[in-house]
Amino acid sequence: MSDIAIKVENLSKAYQLGDFSTGTLSRDLERWWALMRGKEDPFLKIGEANDRAVKGISDVVWSLKDISFDIEQGDAVGVIGRNGAGKSTLLKILSRVTTPTVGSVKVKGRIASLLEVGTGFHPDLTGRENIFLNGAILGMRKTEIKKHFDAIVDFAGVERYIDTPVKRYSSGMYVRLAFAVAAHLESEILIVDEVLAVGDVEFQKKCLGKMNDVSKGEGRTVLFVSHNMGMISQLCNKGILLKNGNIISYNQTQEVVARYLADNNDSSLNTFVFPADQKKTVGQFLNFEIVNAEGAVADKISFDDSIRLNYRLQVKQYIPGIQIGIGLQDKLQNRISTFTKEINVGNGDIIEGSIKLPDSIIAPNNYNFVIAIWNKNGEVYDIHENIGSVTIVDNGTDLSLYEGKDYGAVILKAIWE
Structure with missing residues (x-):
């Protein structure tokens, strides 16, 4: 695993819908006894794929089902798929926020993740205190965090509020500081879910530039989830397409994006x-x-x-x-x-x-x-x-960051002088 940053083998994640018990004491005991002996949960055998458009007959759904892949050190990988495909579940497992039901994940290096607004922040602590808290969670010394402190605050643009409890921040300020912390602290792997959509266009552009520097300039591994195919194409050299918890394609970004568009055509x-x-x-x-x-x-x-x-x-x-x-x-x-x-x-x-x-x-x-x-x-x-x-x-055009904005009906190639 010398050049492999993330190795995923036979990974599956099941969720119980409704009540967390099986409904009867005898079935709960049967499940407990199987787990105590290291056996598979007998009630997971009847689980179904997580297709939200179809009414199911089981109260167990597989958010991820038997997926395997390797991500090499320094790769920028875009994770794409429709809502409910399993993207966020995969990132939560890789970030160790939740555990897999079956399978294993091996990670080489420290992970900094930004999965949702406020991930890893304590609302009653100030921005300054949360920067040091996040660094400590990553295993960094106080001197290391201090070295990056000014760059984090400058990137986030929240210097005036750095000693204010983050519970008083707007969602945009939250994301700005959270991304700045995740991108600047010295982790080997950066995982970013689609929370950047909360920020304004200029900040999204700034974040994309930073992730590009992190991946291509510093050789760190980046996993990025977004529904913006232009951003994915600009930033990532590889892509993973998920559908109903299964990997449909893991290839070069352009091929994966093309497959995603083909699969979603009506x-x-x-x-x-x-x-x-x-x-x-x-x-x-x-x-x-x-x-x-x-x-x-x-x-x-x-x-x-x-x-x-x-x-x-x-x-x-x-x-x-x-x-x-x-x-x-x-x-x-x-x-x-x-x-x-x-x-x-x-x-x-x-x-x-x-x-x-x-x-x-x-x-x-x-x-x-x-x-x-x-x-x-x-x-x-x-x-x-x-x-x-x-x-x-x-x-992947230069206007990718402005997707959804009105920048005209045609894109003409002009000569700048």
Whole structure:
């Protein structure tokens, strides 16, 4: 385990729903007797995967189920997955906040963790006292903590309140100080859950820069949980994708993010079949779908991936100058761009075609489309508004830290001088 910072073998974690007893004295005694003999808890055998969308029949759920992986020293690993996938449970076990039900975790070095607002802080102690308390918990001497004290306070930006009990801090101040302590005290492993979302954008940028320095500059190991794929892509060189307590993928970050987006695509949102309408005597759309570069119907597409719009329509009679158009619009129905094409067919001809939108231009956000058939005089023969739902996902642009903010409809590559 010379270059392995964290080694996880056959790790599982079960939780009992509802009451903590089994419901009867005889079953409680049976469980106790099994544990006393070092045997497996007999009632864990009927446990189920932690899928919150499905009604279960057991009161035991596996938050993590038989996962194994190694993390090398100096790696920055992003842990991603939907809510309830087991991300926070994994970090709590690695941070020794809770114990596994089955399996083992071997860690080389000291761990500094930031799992939720106020982790490791005593509310009645001042910021100064909590810095020394956290350092002591990590096994550091007072002289070592003093060496980093000024840098911690400066990074957190709470110098004015450093001698105030932290129970009077806002949640943002709490997180600023807690992150500063975890990042500056000399631990070999830094574990950060998605608490950084509490802080403001500038502080998030500051934290990401510090974690980058910790990983690439100081060679420390970082585990980072976030739903912001852009942050994960910028910071982490590897990723772990969890689903219902199982590892679906452990690979290079870009591959894991792509797998996460593929697994969470809802094709039903972007496949449309329009019924024949006899009132539409000139032309009408028959089908429309939104697909990614691989040709799969998708509602989540990476910023650097291309969007292809497939359509099928019928032109029932020939009229010179018939146009088809597809408009891209944001979630407030503001038109971003319109793409048009003239067609010269008729007599019931069916046209199948597609249009490829440029990649790495449409800014990460939510979009939909309007499709129409009309003539040069502006007479509309068929129109469908606000159809489809596609989310452009930031997977590592310079604007990753501002995900969720309005930074425009397109990202253009400019030359700075």
